[in-house]
Amino acid sequence: xxxxxxxxxxxxxxxxxxxxxxxxxxxxxxxxxxxxxxxxxxxxxxxxxxxxxxxxxxxxxxxxxxxxxxxxxxxxxxxxxxxxxxxxxxxxxxxxxxxxxxxxxxxxxxxxxxxxxxxxxxxxxxxxxxxxxxxxxxxxxxxxxxxxxxxxxxxxxxxxxxxxxxxxxxxxxxxxxxxxxxxxxxxxxxxxxxxxxxxxxxxxxxxxxxxxxxxxxxxxxxxxxxxxxxxxxxxxxxxxxxxxxxxxxxxxxxxxxxxxxxxxxxxxxxxxxxxxxxxxxxxxxxxxxxxxxxxxxxxxxxxxxxxxxxxxxxxxxxxxxxxxxxxxxxxxxxxxxxxxxxxxxxxxxxxxxxxxxxxxxxxxxxxxxxxxxxxxxxxxxxxxxxxxxxxxxxxxxxxxxxxxxxxxxxxxxxxxxxxxxxxxxxxxxxxxxxxxxxxxxxxxxxxxxxxxxxxxxxxxx
Amino acid sequence: xxxxxxxxxxxxxxxxxxxxxxxxxxxxxxxxxxxxxxxxxxxxxxxxxxxxxxxxxxxxxxxxxxxxxxxxxxxxxxxxxxxxxxxxxxxxxxxxxxxxxxxxxxxxxxxxxxxxxxxxxxxxxxxxxx
Ligand SMILES: Cc1cc2nc3c(=O)[nH]c(=O)nc-3n(C[C@H](O)[C@H](O)[C@H](O)COP(=O)(O)OP(=O)(O)OC[C@H]3O[C@@H](n4cnc5c(N)ncnc54)[C@H](O)[C@@H]3O)c2cc1C
Numbered sequence: 024x025x026x027x028x029x030x031x032x033x034x035x036x037x038x039x040x041x042x043x044x045x046x047x048x049x050x051x052x053x054x055x056x057x058x059x060x061x062x063x064x065x066x067x068x069x070x071x072x073x074x075x076x077x078x079x080x081x082x083x084x085x086x087x088x089x090x091x092x093x094x095x096x097x098x099x100x101x102x103x104x105x106x107x108x109x110x111x112x113x114x115x116x117x118x119x120x121x122x123x124x125x126x127x128x129x130x131x132x133x134x135x136x137x138x139x140x141x142x143x144x145x146x147x148x149x150x151x152x153x154x155x156x157x158x159x160x161x162x163x164x165x166x167x168x169x170x171x172x173x174x175x176x177x178x179x180x181x182x183x184x185x186x187x188x189x190x191x192x193x194x195x196x197x198x199x200x201x202x203x204x205x206x207x208x209x210x211x212x213x214x215x216x217x218x219x220x221x222x223x224x225x226x227x228x229x230x231x232x233x234x235x236x237x238x239x240x241x242x243x244x245x246x247x248x249x250x251x252x253x254x255x256x257x258x259x260x261x262x263x264x265x266x267x268x269x270x271x272x273x274x275x276x277x278x279x280x281x282x283x284x285x286x287x288x289x290x291x292x293x294x295x296x297x298x299x300x301x302x303x304x305x306x307x308x309x310x311x312x313x314x315x316x317x318x319x320x321x322x323x324x325x326x327x328x329x330x331x332x333x334x335x336x337x338x339x340x341x342x343x344x345x346x347x348x349x350x351x352x353x354x355x356x357x358x359x360x361x362x363x364x365x366x367x368x369x370x371x372x373x374x375x376x377x378x379x380x381x382x383x384x385x386x387x388x389x390x391x392x393x394x395x396x397x398x399x400x401x402x403x404x405x406x407x408x409x410x411x412x413x414x415x416x417x418x419x420x421x422x423x424x425x426x427x428x429x430x431x432x433x434x435x436x437x438x439x440x441x442x443x444x445x446x447x448x449x450x451x452x453x454x455x456x457x458x459x460x461x462x463x464x465x466x467x468x469x470x471x472x473x474x475x476x477x478x479x480x481x482x483x484x
Numbered sequence: 485x486x487x488x489x490x491x492x493x494x495x496x497x498x499x500x501x502x503x504x505x506x507x508x509x510x511x512x513x514x515x516x517x518x519x520x521x522x523x524x525x526x527x528x529x530x531x532x533x534x535x536x537x538x539x540x541x542x543x544x545x546x547x548x549x550x551x552x553x554x555x556x557x558x559x560x561x562x563x564x565x566x567x568x569x570x571x572x573x574x575x576x577x578x579x580x581x582x583x584x585x586x587x588x589x590x591x592x593x594x595x596x597x598x599x600x601x602x603x604x605x606x607x608x609x610x611x612x613x614x
Contacts, residue, residue: 245525397543397545397546397548398547403545408522
């Protein structure tokens with residue numbers, strides 16, 4: 024069985040390894056660098072920057088921890104980017120090493136489907152290769168979407184990729200779109216010293232999260248003095264010699280040194296030769312695939328961002344695994360009900376399952392448990408007390424339906440709840456389990472107790 | 485400000501009305517039960533607020549709590565100093581810790597407010613027993 028994969032992002036490279044593990048002969052074609060968006064210009068690079076910002080924040084607070092720091096602590100963006108590039112380099116090597124170990128052949132070049140079972144690859148170092156294959160997995164990912172009337176110029180109008188490679192910290196940064204990526208960068212550059220303003224069309228920041236989580240995040244933005252303007256559209260941007268002037272839908276203007284446009288992602292489904300075999304795409308260019316990652320064409324699968332929907336690296340990888348397993352004759356499917364999501368703002372956000380509003384819209388009767396991190400000794404010891412845990416349980420069965428956490432290490436904490444939802448556990452199950460002390464995970468236990476108004480570290484209601 | 489001469493709302497805010505302007509803050513009891521205050525979400529100027537509803541929120545190391553507006557009107561001044569030094573709310577709740585000035589809506593009812601001795605009694609009889 025020969026499996027060929029287009030794209031070596033978290034969708035494609037994971038699919039390649041799984042297919043090889045299952046005995047297939049695997050070729051993966053990558054036109055840029057293995058690891059895709061996630062590793063080269065997404066998850067990992069942003070988290071490297073977040074880590075620098077966190078250390079800076081802690082250093083500024085050294086006094087609160089009883090430490091004497093002499094001299095100024097400040098961000099050196101060149102060194103920060105250097106560190107980021109080093110981290111990325113190590114991971115890229117790691118993936119190439121895994122390919123070698125599992126016998127996956129990597130072709131560095133751009134692949135185009137030319138007919139059933141046929142892929143033509145234009146190699147990076149010149150030349151071409153024609154591949155004949157039994158199965159195809161398309162995992163070509165996505166790229167930053169731009170606003171046609173003010174396209175990226177890499178200088179003053181930046182994509183997220185540009186924002187990961189700046190040579191100077193902008194004095195005034197304007198962020199268009201207060202979604203996940205916009206918010207992460209806002210906190211990063213604010214910490215590095217930029218004056219940051221965000222403009223968002225929707226009424227809330229991170230509007231895909233539970234409303235209470237958005238509200239806490241907005242409070243934290245305010246605390247950091249990051250300005251957030253909601254319900255506002257960017258109408259026009261004028262690029263001047265050394266600044267940009269942005270015109271807003273409420274008639275106001277904002278002057279900034281750089282503008283980061285983080286309004287969403289566009290799918291890489293063009294010029295792939297999809298029409299040559301009749302693969303169906305949707306309105307936004309997403310390849311249409313079912314939960315077994317099958318497209319409408321036999322033997323052709325799609326995984327990751329290119330299929331639209333929720334764009335997260337770990338979901339892309341799961342889809343890659345499922346596509347690979349089915350391609351070699353297995354029977355797998357993705358469970359889209361339990362997809363934990365993490366946002367690396369300060370503090371972090373971790374969420375899984377239904378939001379309160381979604382649960383209510385589904386006609387479910389729910390009980391909510393809430394707990395504030397500031398009631399935990401560990402949070403105080405760490406000096407990170409802001410945030411809440413919110414658990415949503417079914418009123419009748421007590422089964423956990425959703426978990427929404429904003430606070431220190433929320434991205435890790437959410438997994439206990441994710442497992443509970445996946446396995447149909449109840450709020451009482453979580454409350455019943457002993458949680459180690461002192462840990463942030465106690466917040467989950469207390470919130471689970473609070474579902475039945477019996478949290479120990481909360482005053483009587 | 486002398487706490488003796490202020491009016492009080494049962495949700496532990498004080499108010500000093502002079503003409504159509506009402507300066508408001510939280511009471512000594514409120515700051516004591518909250519413990520160390522670490523943040524106040526200052527209301528924006530021109531926000532309109534209604535008596536008995538949340539004007540803003542305060543975070544302490546123990547809890548987050550609503551500041552309930554004692555009057556109906558529109559915020560015309562806020563104490564910006566609190567944004568960088570929220571601990572003033574603990575140190576001087578009736579003085580430097582004032583939160584905002586509200587222009588009271590014409591005809592708004594302020595009769596429900598207590599004077600200092602009534603508030604004291606209310607604390608003794610109802611609140612502290614809980
Ligand atoms: C700034 C930023 C931060 C992010 N942070 C997070 C995070 O913290 N957590 C998280 O879960 N997700 C995060 N994401 C999203 C995550 O990066 C994506 O969901 C993930 O990379 C999708 O994986 P993929 O394999 O589908 O596509 P991609 O990672 O985009 O990979 C597709 C690959 O295909 C290659 N390719 C495209 N066309 C061809 C072709 N014709 N021939 C050969 N190769 C081709 C591309 O070069 C690319 O390498 C972030 C994204 C961004 C932009």
